[in-house]
Amino acid sequence: MANTRHEFGEHGGVNMSVEASTTFTVMHPDIMPEIFGGKKGPEQGGCYLYGRHFNPTVYNLGKQLAALEGTEAAYCTASGMSAISATLMQLCDAGDHIVSSNAVYGGTYALMHDLLPGKTGVETTLVDITDLQAVEAAITDRTRVLYTESISNPTLRVSDIPGLSDIAKRHGIKLVVDNTFSPLILSPKQLGADIVVHSMTKFISGASDFIAGAVCADHEFIEQLMDLHTGMLMIFGPTMDPQVAFNISLRIPHLPLRMVEHAKRTQMFAERLNAMGMSVTYPGLPSHPDHALMSDLHCQEYGYGGIMTLDLGTEARANELLELLQNEYHFGYVAVSLGYFDTLMSCSGSSTSSEMTDEDKSAAHISEGLVRLSIGYTGTTEQRWAQLMEALERIGEAPQKRIA
Ligand code: PLP
Numbered sequence: 001m002a003n004t005r006h007e008f009g010e011h012g013g014v015n016m017s018v019e020a021s022t023t024f025t026v027m028h029p030d031i032m033p034e035i036f037g038g039k040k041g042p043e044q045g046g047c048y049l050y051g052r053h054f055n056p057t058v059y060n061l062g063k064q065l066a067a068l069e070g071t072e073a074a075y076c077t078a079s080g081m082s083a084i085s086a087t088l089m090q091l092c093d094a095g096d097h098i099v100s101s102n103a104v105y106g107g108t109y110a111l112m113h114d115l116l117p118g119k120t121g122v123e124t125t126l127v128d129i130t131d132l133q134a135v136e137a138a139i140t141d142r143t144r145v146l147y148t149e150s151i152s153n154p155t156l157r158v159s160d161i162p163g164l165s166d167i168a169k170r171h172g173i174k175l176v177v178d179n180t181f182s183p184l185i186l187s188p189k190q191l192g193a194d195i196v197v198h199s200m201t202k203f204i205s206g207a208s209d210f211i212a213g214a215v216c217a218d219h220e221f222i223e224q225l226m227d228l229h230t231g232m233l234m235i236f237g238p239t240m241d242p243q244v245a246f247n248i249s250l251r252i253p254h255l256p257l258r259m260v261e262h263a264k265r266t267q268m269f270a271e272r273l274n275a276m277g278m279s280v281t282y283p284g285l286p287s288h289p290d291h292a293l294m295s296d297l298h299c300q301e302y303g304y305g306g307i308m309t310l311d312l313g314t315e316a317r318a319n320e321l322l323e324l325l326q327n328e329y330h331f332g333y334v335a336v337s338l339g340y341f342d343t344l345m346s347c348s349g350s351s352t353s354s355e356m357t358d359e360d361k362s363a364a365h366i367s368e369g370l371v372r373l374s375i376g377y378t379g380t381t382e383q384r385w386a387q388l389m390e391a392l393e394r395i396g397e398a399p400q401k402r403i404a
Helices: 027-035 056-069 082-090 106-120 134-135 161-171 221-225 234-236 243-249 253-277 291-297 315-327 360-361 382-395
Strands: 073-077 097-102 122-127 143-149 174-178 195-199 213-217 307-311 343-348 370-374
Touching: 056 195, 056 213, 056 243, 056 253, 073 082, 073 221, 082 106, 082 143, 082 174, 082 195, 082 213, 082 234, 097 134, 106 122, 106 143, 134 161, 143 161, 161 174, 174 253, 213 221, 221 234, 243 315, 253 307, 253 382, 315 343, 315 370, 315 382
Parallel strands: 097 122, 097 143, 143 174, 174 195
Antiparallel strands: 073 213, 195 213, 307 370, 343 370
8 A cells, every 4th residue: 555645633633534514615705716617626725615526534535545546546435336337427428338347246237237228328248357359359449448346246256457458558448447355455556457446335444334435546537527517426426425434544544454364264264165175266266267367466465355155056055054154153144245344145146246137147157056255354263164164064065074
């Protein structure tokens, strides 16, 4: 994480203040037109204008996010989906085209597959993002965006960001990467992405108490998003609440510790389950198809992430396991979302990927028994492992291979 200037509180407090005002006093009315025109912001000798435009607390969290992702600027939004939809709509005009990974979060899929075509005429071609030839072949003269998730939800395929960046540059289009699954682990901007989006609802917040998002990009793009006439954030208005911004700002400093612990435990569980012959997917396993790629791209200190999947074959069997894990062994919670301090588990096909057609789910390899586990760090590792083993034994999964 790059260094950013520490923001002291109004009275010298070590934490920044929460600016609770939605509007700001313009001391000299004659500069109002310049402020409105974006020529005299707080960093150009002017002042803040209105909370939907820039709020100091939200603005400061944006600076932390820009430092986290190594971009010139960032802007925080009310949700991950608003960060994604604002970015895509800012980059595309009516009739333009997006090439996207076929394995993306269900809400992002719905935006591209169901909402954008009817409302804007923007069409999306879904491709296997690991097949760079297929990616390039899908680009047309109307393509404006190449979109992917650094680690895909829920299939955990890793994007070759440098390879995708080469393609995007060759075709003069923008590479947008959703880095929700791998903050700190992967640095999409350094690897060649143009714009990085986040759902901060997940690992960055870490407590499943706020819905929040961010767009990290160069100054020019952030200014476009905030344009008074055509800025998707300014006009649609998915503004982050300053109280939320303040709370999240206090969690960024311990994000590194949390990411390390999530990854350490997930790696251990994945290795043990793999040794038992279970159908486990985790980029930290040498058997994962993108293990070598991720080993090249990631920041070693943070490991391979806090999410793994287990394929139980059928949804009924997956539910049987989830029922036991939650209600009898207290291993975690059956809940969508991820990045929480406790383990969250869900059957992706019937929850966070349920927006997808059966055909698109199958093309993305989202099988009906696929369980996504976001591994938490409460309890001791061995306690958690014992809970998992007892539940697996109860449903008759490889008890003879139990290894701990
Ligand atoms: N991106 C990814 C990878 C996600 O998993 C999600 C939500 O699960 C989102 C974006 C949307 O984020 P939010 O719920 O904050 O709008």
